[in-house]
Amino acid sequence: MDGSISTSISSSRSSPLRFSHNPPTPRPLLSPTPRLTPASAGRQPSARLRAISPSPSPSPTTPQQRQQEPMEAFGFDALKETFSVDVAAAEARPLNVPLAAPFTIASSRLEAVSNVAVRVELSSGAVGWGEAPVLPSVTAEDQPAALAAVARACELLVAARSAPLGAVLQDVADALPGHAFASARAGVEMAVIDAVANSIRIPLWRLFGGASNTVTTDITIPIVTPNEAAQLAAKYRGQGFQTLKLKVGKNLNSDIEVLKAIRLVHPDCSFILDANEGYTANQAIEVLDRLNEMGVTPVLFEQPVHRDDWEGLREVSIAAMEKYRVAVAADESCRGLLDAQKIIHGNLAHVINIKLAKLGVLGGLEVIDAARKAGIALMIGGMVETRIAMGFAGHLAAGLGCFSFIDLDTPLLLSEDPVYGGYEGILRENPAHLQFPFVNVLLYSYILQL
Template identity: 30%
Template sequence: MKIVGIETIPVRVPIHPNIAIKSGRGGQHSLSPFLLVKVRTDDGIVGLGEASCTPRWSGEDQVTAKHFIDQYFAPALIGHDPTNIDECGKAFHPTIAGNPFTKAAVEMALWDIAGKAAGKPVYELLGGKVRDSVATKWSVSGREPDKAAEIAREAIAKGFKKMKVKVGIDPESDVARVKAVREAVGRDIRIGVDANGGWRNVETAVNVINHLDEHDIYFVEQPVPQGDIAGMALVHGRVHLPIIADESVYTLQDARNLAHAKAADVFSIYVGKAGGIRCAKRICDFAESVGLSCTVGSNLEMGIGSAAMIHLAVATSGIHPDVFPCDIIGPMFYEDDLLAEPLPIKGGEARAPEKPGLGVELDDAKVEKYRVR
C-alpha cells in the first residue's frame, strides 16, 4: 500500500459560550478553527487526522497547517507505505523544525490507515489495552467566582467527580474562584488547579498555591511560564502538592530536562503537542522508567483528535488516569459533532471506539456545514 495524496479541510465549530475556557494563557477559547486531514492510499483506505489550530497555543493556524501539509509533508510522504509509521515519521518530520500539532494530524491518519488495513483498533497496534476506560476530569473556566461555581455544579450533574479550575489570571481572583468552586461542590469532589503559566514568578506561585491549598486542592498544573524549568523546580521544592508540567513539555527532551531538574511529578501529554501518538507514547514510557506519571491534556480536540488521545490512554501504562484524570472532554464543549457516530465519552469517563483504526468516521454533511471557505 502506498500514500497517494493528502486532502485538508479547514473547519470551525462553535464552542458552548457558557463553558468556553478562559485561562492564564490569556484570551478566551470560544471557537475552534481546526484542520481535518484525509490521507489517501492506492488501495482506497482513507486515514483521518485533525490538527488543533489554536495560534495562542500552538503557533499554528489553519492556513499554516494546510501550507505545511501541502508543500512539505505530502511531497515527503507520497509513495511511502503508510503502515510503516516510523519510516513515514523519518520522511516527513525533519522537513519542518516545529509545528507538532500539524505533524500529529498527519501521523494520526497513518495510525488510522494502519488499523483499518489490519482490521484492528489503534490501541491494539500500540500493544493492547492496559485499561478498559479512561478516567476524565472537567475543566472549569477562569471566570468570575459565581460563574465558575455554576460551571462546576453543571460538571457534577454531567457525572464528573474530579475537576480542575483555571487559575493564573490574578492571585486574588484565583483564590476567590477556587473558594467558590469548593463551596459549590462540597468536600467529596477532588479539585486541582491549572495556572497555564500565568503566575509570573516563583514567589507569586508559591504564595497563591498556599492560599489555594486552604480549599483542599490536590495538584497544581503549570505554575510558572513554560520556559522556566528552574522556576518550576523551585516551586516543586516549596509546595507539597504534585506539580503537573503541561506547556513545559512538548518533546521527549523537554521531559528529560524536567525530570533532571526535579521540576514536576506528572507530565500532561497531548498527541498534538508531542507531534503524534508515537512521540507521545515515548514520553510516557520515559516518564514511567524514571518513576514519574503522565496524564493526557487537551486543546479541546474534536472527535478525531479525541479518539487518538483515547487510544493512547487505554494502551499506555505510563499514563495514570485513576490518580490524575485525563482531559479527554473536548467533544463535550462543542455545539455540534462532526463524527457520524459520537465517541463513547461521558462525564468522568472515556472509552475507545472498537472499530478498526481510530474507529471514527466523519459526517460529510456536517463537515460541509462547518467548512471554512
C-alpha cells in the same frame, strides 16, 4: 463483543463496553449540545518528588482475566517495520467549530476552534483521519500555516512510493520538523496511523498496548466569574464528574473566590489547578497556602509558572510536595524530548503532560518512554480539539494504561459535534468513562461541514 454499539454520547448507565469488530453504520450526532461527560476520581500524590506511581486507566476486566486474553502478536513498533504504506490520496481541510462559551485561560481566550482536519486514504481504500489543533499561545502554527504545512506533507505522501510505516512517519517528521510544526505533524501522523489500523481492523488501543479500552477524564472550568463557575460545577456534579480542572493564573484573588464558589456546590470534588504559566513562583505557593487555609488540597498543580522559568518550576514543585503533598505538572515547559530530559534530570516536576499537538505522535511516545523509565508520572491532555484528536489520544492513553491524569474533555466544550462515529461517553455507577466502541475510533468518521 457481538452486535452493534451506539456511536452517540450516551447518558445511559451500562456495564463497560469492549470494542466491536463489527462496527455499525455510523449516523450523525443529532444534538448540537455537548452531552454526557465522563468523570475522574482524584488520585493522592506520593510524598516524594518524582515518586507518583502512574496508575493505569480502569479496565473492564480483572488483571487475571486480562492475562488470559489472547493478544495480537504485533504492536505499533512491530507494525512500523512490517506494514507497507501506499498512500493514494491525502488532503488538509479547515475544521472550524464554535465553542459553547468563550474559553479563557491565563494566556489566551478562544471563541471557536480553527483547526485542520487531515484525511489519508491508502491504496487499499482504508481511510484515516487526523487533526492538527491550533492554539497560538501553545502551538507555533496558526490555521493558515497549519493548512499549508499539512498540505505539503500530504503532497509528499501521495508522491512517495510504498514504504514501511516507520519510514513513512519518519518522512513526515523530516517534512514537518520540531516544535514549529508539531501540531501539523501530529495531525498527519494520526491520519496515517489511523488508516493503517483501519486497513488491518485493529483498534488503536490494541495497537498501543491493549491495557484497556476505557479512560476516565476530568472536566475543565475556564476562567469565569465565581457565579459562572458555581453553575458549571453544579452541572458537572449532576453529570457525574468528580474531578474538576480549574483554569487559574490571571488574578490570584479572583481564583480563590472562584474556588470558594465551586466548593459550595460541589464540596466533594477533586481539583486540578492549571495556571497556564500565569503565576510567579511566589504567587503559586501563595495559592497553595490559601487553599490549605480553606481545607482544600489540589490533586495536581499544572504549569504554575512561565514555561522557561525552570528555577521557578523547581521551587514550586519542592514547596508543593513538601508542604502539602501536591504534585506539580510540567505542560508548556515540555515541548519535546530535550525539555522532558531537562525536567527529569533536574527533578523539576512530578508529572509531565503529554499533548500530541505540541509533541507529535512519535515525539509524544518518545517522551512517554523517557518519563516511564525515569519514574515520572504522566498526564495526557489536549488543546481545544474535536473528537478526532481526542479520540486518538484516548486510544493512546487506554492502550498504554500508564497515565495518572486524564484530561480529554475538550470536545464537550464545543457547541457542535462535526464528527460521525467515534467514542461514546457512558455514565457508570462509579465512575463514568469514555468508551471506544469501534474497531478504530475514527473508522467511517466523516467531518460534516467539509
